[in-house]
Amino acid sequence: MFTKHCKKQALRNNEYYNMQNIFDRLYSKSIEGKSFDSLMDLITSRNNILLAYRNIKGNKGSRTSGIDKLNILYVNEQDTEKLVEMIQAKFNNYQPQRVRRVEIPKNDDSGKTRPLGIPTITDRLMQQCMLQILEPICEARFSDNSYGFRPNRSCENAIANAMYCMQRKNMHYCVDIDIRGFFDNVNHGKLLKQIWTLGIRDKKVLAIISKILKSEIIMPNGDIVKPQKGTPQGGIISPLLSNIVLNELDKWVEGQWSTKTLKQIKPYFNKDGSRNTGNEYKFMRKHTSLKEMHIVRYADDFKIFTNNVNNAKKIFAAVRMWLKDRLDLDISPEKSKITNLRKNYTIFLGFKLKVRMKGNKHVVKSHVSDKAKSKITKTLIKQVKYIQHSKNEIRAMRIWLFNSKVIGYHNYYWLATNGCIDFNKIAFSVSRALKHRLNPKWQGKASGYIKERYGKSNLLKFVDKIPIIPIGYVRTKSAMCKKRITNDFTIEGRKEIHKNLENIDINILHYLMENVLHDSERIEFFNNKISLYSGQNGKCYITGEPLSIGDMHCHHKKPYYVSHDDSYNNLVWVSEKVHKLLHATVAKTIEYYMKKLSLDNEQIAKVNKLRKSLQIQTI
Secondary structure (H helix, E strand, C coil), rough: CCCCCCCCCCHHHHHHHHCCHHHHHHHHHHCCCEEECCCHHHCHHHHHHHHHHHHCCHHHHHCCCCCCCCCHHHHHCEEHHHHHHHHHHHHCCCCCCCCEEEECCCCCCCCHEEEEEEECHHHHHHHHHHEEEEEEHHHHHHHHHEEECCCCCCCCHHHHHHHHHHCCCCCCCEEEHHHHHHHHHHHHHHHHHHHHHHHHHHHHHHHHHHHHCCCCCCCCCCEECCCCCCCCCCCHHHHHHHHHHHHHHHHHHHHHHCCCCCCCCCCCCCCCCCEEEHHHHHHHHHCCCCEEEEEEEEEEEEEEEEEHHHHHHHHHHHHHHHHHHHHEEEEEEECEEECCCCCEEEEEEEEEEEEEEECEEEEEEEEEEEEHHHHHHHHHHHHHHHHCCCCCCHHHHHHHHHHHHHHHHHHHCCCCHHHHHHHHHHHHHHHHHHHHHCCCEECCCCCHHHHHHHHHCCCEEEEHHHHHCCCCCCCCCCCCCCCCCCCCCCHHHHHHCCCCCCCCCCCHHHHHHHHHCCCCCHHHHHHHHHHHHHHCCCCCCCCCCEECEEEEEEEEEEEHHCCCCCHHHEEEEEEEHHHHHHCCCHHHHHHHHHHHHHHEEEEEHHHHHHHHHHHCCCC
């Protein structure tokens, strides 16, 4: 079975740039209920700006340009210290540039589009600076029942929680509430008050957020709009702001079924520190008139589970009024309803969920939603057509793209208990396109990941000797709830995420981060050499010996003056002696360093490969 790589690059980045302790401190103070009125120094600190660049440069959207037609490639060319100074100066008198509006098609067959606002790359970098400081403060006060766009939380966790409510808590009535145009109708004034309530009371930060919300938008037809409400989808800080808006809803729903106000209940805690609520809930059901309800939310998509239809009707009415009175948001009547989960399915994050009897208890029955099945089928058939009309290397690339799509769908929907049935139906439709357009054959054996994951399938066929992933071969996996201890902002929580870097000298990392080698050092080179030091486990690429300050050099495989390439793949860390050997052209100099280094045949082959890239004669 395929196992996920547990280490998180974002946490590594925090450690490289020496920001993790600051984030931990913000989180712990927020847990204690303290407020923050001087955050700008942290937001505009050198390390935070460099970390922000590091975090956004690999994003898919980083190459998308705003109205100034600049993207991450422009930032890559900037001098490190000048970039820091420019961002700090912009924060002193922040005036966001206009946002470019694009319309992207929705993931359904409605033909409708979703508006997306694309800020300039500089504004995105500044929003990332703010997000890094605000996120630990907000995470400390966010509900455990929201899962969208938050660290260490996923769709899988949300589905697992929904299934837990249905199967273990016997919540067989679901209140489905669809907020009409949520992202377009957020009240700016209420949002700023909610941010203040969370403890973020730096007036300059609030002023900047207000300016971001009111950034002028250039529409596709050229019109300029200044929004009076809504959070711009596409901004880096927008998901955090939307979670702040709906966190109040999470807390309100949770407060309707809570033991906190009942003095006659003495809390009891499990060994892992979690609260044991079993006996408390029994007492509440018997001796109070509280309505049992549990919310599961992913962004603006949420379900409220309860145990009977009367409660469901009251909850539906109460939530509708609360959203209108408190957040000034309307619901969509045609998409909002009450579902009896013993009779009908509810749709959540692309899954169809209901309960059925198995023996003497109800268990969850789940499928891929009808809309998702239709989308998957059309996408894969479209990809088959692309393969048919392509040749040579492009054809092979598109076959692997087809495979990657199938693997992606399997890895998401294998949580469905009846996913095999759904994917067999999808396979039936797509296989006809494969047969008539590509004529796959039974030949050879797969290797690597394909063999490990799909080797037991009898449906594995080949096109141009490349295996085609069998669409109908899905092994169901149980959805896992988020572990309570997992947390980016506590030492114990990070141990659950990844082990500490054992082979890396953190002092050298901090030295590299704090010392620019020359005044005009490019930000991309500065950033990638830090990543590369970790990638090589702090050792010389040729000798494998640990590197040290004063005896290490970041070498361009193809000289920069020729390639203008500071990318990760064009760099290697080597010791000073190795670096001199790589560039040596005099026979005596080469002989001297060969004796000093005592290289074996494999190491000499590596040296010669690098010398060829430099167009220098091999040794």
